[in-house]
Amino acid sequence: MKHRLTAESAAPALGMGCWAIGGPFWSGDKPFGWGSVDDAESTAAIRRALELGVTVFDTADVYGAGHSERVLGSALAGHRDEVLIATKWGNVFDETSRRIVGRDTTPGYLRPALEASLRRLGTDHVDLYQLHVGDVESGVAQDLVGTLEELVAEGKIRFYGWSTDKPSLPDAMAGPRFAAVQHELNVLRDAPEMLSLTGRNGWTSVCRGPLAMGMLSPKYTSGTRLSREDVRGDKPEWVAYFQDGRPDQSWLDRRDAVRDILTSGGRSLVQGALAWIWARAPQCLPIPGFRTAAQVEENAGALAHGALSPADLREIDRILARTTPLSASSAETPTLKAP
Numbered sequence: 001m002k003h004r005l006t007a008e009s010a011a012p013a014l015g016m017g018c019w020a021i022g023g024p025f026w027s028g029d030k031p032f033g034w035g036s037v038d039d040a041e042s043t044a045a046i047r048r049a050l051e052l053g054v055t056v057f058d059t060a061d062v063y064g065a066g067h068s069e070r071v072l073g074s075a076l077a078g079h080r081d082e083v084l085i086a087t088k089w090g091n092v093f094d095e096t097s098r099r100i101v102g103r104d105t106t107p108g109y110l111r112p113a114l115e116a117s118l119r120r121l122g123t124d125h126v127d128l129y130q131l132h133v134g135d136v137e138s139g140v141a142q143d144l145v146g147t148l149e150e151l152v153a154e155g156k157i158r159f160y161g162w163s164t165d166k167p168s169l170p171d172a173m174a175g176p177r178f179a180a181v182q183h184e185l186n187v188l189r190d191a192p193e194m195l196s197l198t199g200r201n202g203w204t205s206v207c208r209g210p211l212a213m214g215m216l217s218p219k220y221t222s223g224t225r226l227s228r229e230d231v232r233g234d235k236p237e238w239v240a241y242f243q244d245g246r247p248d249q250s251w252l253d254r255r256d257a258v259r260d261i262l263t264s265g266g267r268s269l270v271q272g273a274l275a276w277i278w279a280r281a282p283q284c285l286p287i288p289g290f291r292t293a294a295q296v297e298e299n300a301g302a303l304a305h306g307a308l309s310p311a312d313l314r315e316i317d318r319i320l321a322r323t324t325p326l327s328a329s330s331a332e333t334p335t336l337k338a339p
Helices: 039-051 067-075 107-121 138-153 192-201 249-257 269-280 293-305 310-321
Strands: 015-017 056-058 084-089 091-094 099-103 126-131 157-163 178-184 204-208 284-286
Touching: 039 067, 039 293, 067 107, 084 107, 084 178, 107 126, 107 138, 126 138, 126 178, 138 157, 157 204, 178 192, 192 204, 249 310, 269 284, 269 293, 269 310
Parallel strands: 015 056, 056 084, 084 126, 126 157, 157 178, 178 204, 204 284
Antiparallel strands: 091 099
């Protein structure tokens, strides 16, 4: 079996990202969730994804301070053998106050963090266990491999990986069952160095932010104002696409410049954004977020259209190369210190 999470096939791969369904949680006084959620609606959306053939679900222990894992585990009850569950560790949080209180990337924390995730998910194993702290030193990551391999041998995880945007780091954690790097990738923000790394090693690129935190949806315009309960409304430093709770105009301009290509062939803008990722590299597994069954249906509907053509990719590159340059704050790739 290859280290990639999904078997090689002609069909594009799609997962669902479960950050938003965790509901509110905070780091200090900063919101790190996407606002209030309806657990019944989240459950219906997960089950609709299953009906539509989506079998990969990515969450993290910190999303909603454990709540996302609980909702996902409950929704997948009776279907565990049909799906791949990916979760993450490294952030320390208090479930009662729903606040991040620190981080722990030591081998000693790894096992209890996994055991807690297994209880919340209601399962005896996870398919992909990912380090959620993207900027630790290589030596720290190397120290984790022994414990991760022990957990593989015990059947508690199948593969492990790292959520990081730094291409220089993943090799440090590349033990025998290292299978994936979760990193940002979307049509507005390419990651050529990371894709080169994952492609060269036969790893899955779990593509975080495939819709640019919603920017690649037509519902966001220059007049949009997000709630302060939304991570994008009171943004931490690593959220690039929104400023003061509003979409950053430079990102809107780039989106609108390529809209016609992305919506070609009967695709919605969201479906075109996913189609770009599938065309970008064969190892890519986009994980768009969701709250509702309607969002899941639109995301999964991209599968019927498939990838964009190589000519489409070249034209998008040409257009974006001549659009208004991003501001320095918007263009800089942030150091991800949280979800």
